[in-house]
Structure formats: structure tokens, C-alpha cells
Amino acid sequence: MTAFNLNEDQQDCLQELINVAMGQASDQLARYLDTFVHLRVPSIEQVSTTSLSNSLNKEQQSVAVVSQGFLGYEGIRGEALLVYQHKDSDCIGNILGYEPDELSVEEQLIDLSSILTTTFLNVFALQIDNQMSYNAPRLLSSGQDALAVYLQQLSFNCDMALKVKITYQVTDYSFNCDMILLIPESAITNIKAVIDRILADY
Amino acid sequence: METFHSTINNQLNTGVLILDLDLNIVFWNRFLEVHANQRASEVVGRSVFEVFKELPRRWFERKVTGVVQLNTPSFCSWEQRHHLFELPHTRPITTDSHFMAQNCTFLPLAPDGVIQHICILVEDATDVCHYQSMLQKTLADLEQANRIDGLTQVYNRKHWEECLSKEFDRARRYQHDLSLIMFDLDHFKKLNDIHGHLCGDMVLIEVAKTIRPLLRSCDFFGRYGGEEFAIILPETNITGAADVAERIRQAIRLNVMEYQGVEISASVSVGVGEFEPRTRRYEDLIGNADAALYEAKSGGRNRTCLFKDSVVCL
Known part of the structure; x- marks a missing residue:
């Protein structure tokens, strides 16, 4: 146990905040995309950045990873990785309501990633009386073993990270993707402070 | 405000x-x-x-x-x-x-x-x-330069061998034909001694240029070392490869070059090998073609020999 570990109450509280945000995000996305979007119960874990490579590597062979940084008040910040599998990248244009020739697959991936990330984080931010700003999303890599290749090139500048993984499912299109929120060590303390405040108000 | x-x-x-x-x-x-x-x-x-x-x-x-x-x-x-x-x-x-x-x-x-x-x-x-x-273009150029022999503009040894390794694996897995031609310029040392190394370089460049149009786009033409070249012929059995080898030998023989007003002619000795199911490593394929090439040299040069169980000269 390090000083950064969330205790049981903090973990439960964060889980609850995320659950509520997932519910609202799923509702908003369903209305915008005109199809049901399921967000699967997240896994929350603290990982050392060295084991992070391994745990992310175990994800199935991914074909595309899109990264988008987020930044809020009170030192809440991190990076959202959207991880796509090969079979799922074909139908994104349909889900988004674009015509096939209107945009490239890369642009579809980035567009959808941005929508999923910002919709979820906006409602999450509301839960904690915060407001997020976002970087432009970037396609980190695409092709076979995209995530593995990306992780190889990654140099971490912190030892620990809080990892929240949420799986999105659009059943009408049998589409799945994973959103992995990574919150760096320095921001975990800030998140804990926010959680403690909410717990105290409770 | x-x-x-x-x-x-x-x-x-x-x-x-x-x-x-x-x-x-x-x-x-x-x-x-x-x-x-x-x-x-x-x-x-x-x-x-x-x-x-x-x-x-x-x-x-x-x-x-x-x-x-x-x-x-x-x-x-x-x-x-x-x-x-x-x-x-x-x-x-x-x-x-x-x-x-x-x-x-x-x-x-x-x-x-x-x-x-x-x-x-x-x-x-x-x-x-x-x-x-600009970066993308430079990277592409670098990658290209990494594969090409600077003098003759054919593949360098390293890249050529990587290609052979891949083609060999493919042939083994799917039981496809694959042949290899290796050839060597005859009396190249003498040519260098008489006319100088610049003339030798010119001959190497000319030989590569003469052979290129005789090959298909799917063949891999590389400089194996010094005055030795090698060609990978996918989907080709030894009979087809022997035809190509003979065409190469004749084309070099008939191509009269000129260096500082002096007519220069060259010839090549050619060895041909073929992938067989019992061949385990691509190095063995090189060894077979090389053995045939050795026979072509010792049998009087300017000739083509094939490796089929034993070496047969045309």
C-alpha cells in the first residue's frame, strides 16, 4: 500500500460517481446517436506504470488507439485512451450518422473518441462541481498491435497511475470499444481531496 | 474588460x-x-x-x-x-x-x-x-536508402537476404516454386587491374542496368557482394529460372560497353538453384546456387549451371 492508494470508502465513492456519470453519458449518447449505448461497469485500479504496460498489453490485439488529454480545476487531469478492435472500426461512420465518403476511417475514430470521452467526462465533472477542458484528440497508432506498439514508445513520467476502464457497447451495431482513463500520480492526490470533501458532505 | x-x-x-x-x-x-x-x-x-x-x-x-x-x-x-x-x-x-x-x-x-x-x-x-x-518524405527516403546498393541501385545484401528469407518461408508453407539465380562477373579482378576501379564500377552499373528489364516486377534483384549478384524468382521452377539465367548470360555477353574510348565486354558465370521440400533453410538454397555457380566458373566461365540433386551445366 502506498500513500496514493484509495481506501475502501474513497474507492466506493469514486465508483458511485463514475456509475452516475456513466448513466447520464449513456443517456445523452443514445439520444445523439439514436441507438442504445451501454457502458459496462468500470474497473478501477491503481497500477504502477511498469505493470500498466503489461495490463494494457493484455487487451486484445487492438488496431487503433486515440488519446485525448483532459484538464479541470483543482488539479484534476489525465489522459483518456480509446482502444478499438479491428472488427469494430468498420461501422463507426454509420453509428455517427455520416455518409461513408464524408470522412476517413481515421477521422471517424477520432470523432467518436472525442464524443465518448468528452460526454462522459463532462457529466463526471458536473458530479464533482468541476469543468473540463480538452486537448484535441490524436490518433496514436493504427494497425495491428497498435496498443503494444504505442506502449513500447511510451515513456512514463510518473510511477503510479489510477486506471479506470469502461467498456462501451452499441448493440445495434455490435460495436465495442474500451475507454481507459489514466490519472497520473500527481493528480491522484487531488482526486482524493475531492472525494474526501464529497464524503464529508455526505 | x-x-x-x-x-x-x-x-x-x-x-x-x-x-x-x-x-x-x-x-x-x-x-x-x-x-x-x-x-x-x-x-x-x-x-x-x-x-x-x-x-x-x-x-x-x-x-x-x-x-x-x-x-x-x-x-x-x-x-x-x-x-x-x-x-x-x-x-x-x-x-x-x-x-x-x-x-x-x-x-x-x-x-x-x-x-x-x-x-x-x-x-x-x-x-x-x-x-x-518533409519528415515523412525523409523517412521514406532513408528507408529506401537502407535497402539499396548505392553503386548499382539494386537491393543491398541485407535487404535482399531478408526478402529471400520471407519468400523461402512462403514457398515452404504453401509448397510453391521458388528459384534462385546467382551470378558473378568473369575476370573482374583483371578488368579492374587493366582499366582501373572506375571502369570496374561502370561495368557493375551497366550489368545491373542490362539485367533489370529481363526480370519481372516480383523478382528480387540484389548485389550479393563485390562482383556477385543474386536474383530471387518467386513462383518459378528451375526450368523457368534456367531460361532467365541463359537470357542474362547472353545479354551480358552481347552488351559491349565503352570506357574512355575503349570497348569493354564482359561475361558472367551463372548458378541456378531451386527450392525443394527437403530444403530446410534459405541458406541451403544459396549454397546450392553457389555450388552451381562454382561449377560454371571452373567449367570455363560464361556459362550457366543448374543444381538438381547434382550440378548440371547447360
């Missing part, structure tokens, strides 16, 4: 475009005035599609719908879409792109909690785009 805002807005090196929900222009800053060469007074109140006829209308409308409905920002990068608005850029002379490469950000504006406007920020990414494409 108000004057600060307008001063900054006008000094900003970013385009600020504000639209109402019917996509009519409500505001644009000086950056857009000068780049689009139209005053704000000329465009305010007009549809954005009327002012920028090039905009992909359906895509743009869907994009804005997302921003309004989800109350989230949306992005559009030059990497996926070079530009949205056809604007000139500030480096028309030193870059080759016609329009400004752009990073655009769509922001919902909801000062009272209700979205009534959309702000589009337009950043000039022409420099980044330009340097990125």
Missing part, C-alpha cells in the same frame, strides 16, 4: 468564428477578416455556407449538431482533414500547399446554460503540416 477582449481578439493569431444555431455568422475576428479578405461587416448575418462555399455541408451540420446536443467540444485536425476553410496562409512561397492547414475546434457557447452559439477556432497548422510531410 470589453476593450481588452476586443484587442486580444484582434491580435489573436487564431481565427475566431461565431455562428448562431442556424449557422449564420455572428462574429469573426481580424484573423478571419484578413485571411478571408472580407470585413466582419460584410459577412455578419450571412450563412457560413454562403461565405465558405467549400464547406462540406452535411458533415459540418452533423458536427455542429453533436456539439450542441452533447454540449461538448469537437475537433478537426489537419492530419485527417487538411483544411475546412479555404484560406491562404502566410508561407505561400516556401511551402507547396495551396491552402492553410488547419486545426479547428468547435465549442458550444452557453453563457446562460442554454447553447445559442457555436464558436469555431481556426489555428494555422501550415508549418506543422509542412515539416511533418
Whole structure:
């Protein structure tokens, strides 16, 4: 146990905040995309950045990873990785309501990633009386073993990270993707402070 | 405060475009005035599609719908879409792109909690785009240089051997034909001694040039070392490879070159080997072709020998 570990109450509280945000995000996305979007119960874990490579590597062979940084008040910040599998990248244009020739697959991936990330984080931010700003999303890599290749090139500048993984499912299109929120060590303390405040108000 | 805002807005090196929900222009800053060469007074109140006829209308409308409905920002990068608005850029002379490469950000504006406007920020990414494409080109050139023999412009030994390894695996797995031709310039040392190394270089270049048109695009032609060349012939059995080998030998024999007014003729000795199911390693294939080449040399040069169980000379 390090000083950064969330205790049981903090973990439960964060889980609850995320659950509520997932519910609202799923509702908003369903209305915008005109199809049901399921967000699967997240896994929350603290990982050392060295084991992070391994745990992310175990994800199935991914074909595309899109990264988008987020930044809020009170030192809440991190990076959202959207991880796509090969079979799922074909139908994104349909889900988004674009015509096939209107945009490239890369642009579809980035567009959808941005929508999923910002919709979820906006409602999450509301839960904690915060407001997020976002970087432009970037396609980190695409092709076979995209995530593995990306992780190889990654140099971490912190030892620990809080990892929240949420799986999105659009059943009408049998589409799945994973959103992995990574919150760096320095921001975990800030998140804990926010959680403690909410717990105290409770 | 108000004057600060307008001063900054006008000094900003970013385009600020504000639209109402019917996509009519409500505001644009000086950056857009000068780049689009139209005053704000000329465009305010007009549809954005009327002012920028090039905009992909359906895509743009869907994009804005997302921003309004989800109350989230949306992005559009030059990497996926070079530009949205056809604007000139500030480096028309030193870059080759016609329009400004752009990073655009769509922001919902909801000062009272209700979205009534959309702000589009337009950043000039022409420099980044330009340097990125130069980098890509350099990387591609480097990769190419890494594969090519500088003198003869055929594949170098390293790349050629990688190709052989792949083709060998393919042939083994699918039981396909695969042949190998190795040839060596006859009396190359003597040629160098008599006419000098520059003449030797010229002969190597000429030989490579003469052979290239005799090959298919799927063949791999490489310089194996010194005056020795090697050709991988996928989907080719030894009979087909022997034909190619003979054509090569004759073409070199008939090609009279000239160096400083002196006529130079050359010949090659050629060895041919074929993949057989019992061949385990690609090195064995090289060994077989090399053994045939050795026979061609010791049998008097300017000839082709095949490795079939034992060496047979044509």
C-alpha cells in the first residue's frame, strides 16, 4: 500500500460517481446517436506504470488507439485512451450518422473518441462541481498491435497511475470499444481531496 | 474588460468564428477578416455556407449538431482533414500547399446554460503540416536508402537476404516454386587491374542496368557482394529460372560497353538453384546456387549451371 492508494470508502465513492456519470453519458449518447449505448461497469485500479504496460498489453490485439488529454480545476487531469478492435472500426461512420465518403476511417475514430470521452467526462465533472477542458484528440497508432506498439514508445513520467476502464457497447451495431482513463500520480492526490470533501458532505 | 477582449481578439493569431444555431455568422475576428479578405461587416448575418462555399455541408451540420446536443467540444485536425476553410496562409512561397492547414475546434457557447452559439477556432497548422510531410518524405527516403546498393541501385545484401528469407518461408508453407539465380562477373579482378576501379564500377552499373528489364516486377534483384549478384524468382521452377539465367548470360555477353574510348565486354558465370521440400533453410538454397555457380566458373566461365540433386551445366 502506498500513500496514493484509495481506501475502501474513497474507492466506493469514486465508483458511485463514475456509475452516475456513466448513466447520464449513456443517456445523452443514445439520444445523439439514436441507438442504445451501454457502458459496462468500470474497473478501477491503481497500477504502477511498469505493470500498466503489461495490463494494457493484455487487451486484445487492438488496431487503433486515440488519446485525448483532459484538464479541470483543482488539479484534476489525465489522459483518456480509446482502444478499438479491428472488427469494430468498420461501422463507426454509420453509428455517427455520416455518409461513408464524408470522412476517413481515421477521422471517424477520432470523432467518436472525442464524443465518448468528452460526454462522459463532462457529466463526471458536473458530479464533482468541476469543468473540463480538452486537448484535441490524436490518433496514436493504427494497425495491428497498435496498443503494444504505442506502449513500447511510451515513456512514463510518473510511477503510479489510477486506471479506470469502461467498456462501451452499441448493440445495434455490435460495436465495442474500451475507454481507459489514466490519472497520473500527481493528480491522484487531488482526486482524493475531492472525494474526501464529497464524503464529508455526505 | 470589453476593450481588452476586443484587442486580444484582434491580435489573436487564431481565427475566431461565431455562428448562431442556424449557422449564420455572428462574429469573426481580424484573423478571419484578413485571411478571408472580407470585413466582419460584410459577412455578419450571412450563412457560413454562403461565405465558405467549400464547406462540406452535411458533415459540418452533423458536427455542429453533436456539439450542441452533447454540449461538448469537437475537433478537426489537419492530419485527417487538411483544411475546412479555404484560406491562404502566410508561407505561400516556401511551402507547396495551396491552402492553410488547419486545426479547428468547435465549442458550444452557453453563457446562460442554454447553447445559442457555436464558436469555431481556426489555428494555422501550415508549418506543422509542412515539416511533418518533409519528415515523412525523409523517412521514406532513408528507408529506401537502407535497402539499396548505392553503386548499382539494386537491393543491398541485407535487404535482399531478408526478402529471400520471407519468400523461402512462403514457398515452404504453401509448397510453391521458388528459384534462385546467382551470378558473378568473369575476370573482374583483371578488368579492374587493366582499366582501373572506375571502369570496374561502370561495368557493375551497366550489368545491373542490362539485367533489370529481363526480370519481372516480383523478382528480387540484389548485389550479393563485390562482383556477385543474386536474383530471387518467386513462383518459378528451375526450368523457368534456367531460361532467365541463359537470357542474362547472353545479354551480358552481347552488351559491349565503352570506357574512355575503349570497348569493354564482359561475361558472367551463372548458378541456378531451386527450392525443394527437403530444403530446410534459405541458406541451403544459396549454397546450392553457389555450388552451381562454382561449377560454371571452373567449367570455363560464361556459362550457366543448374543444381538438381547434382550440378548440371547447360
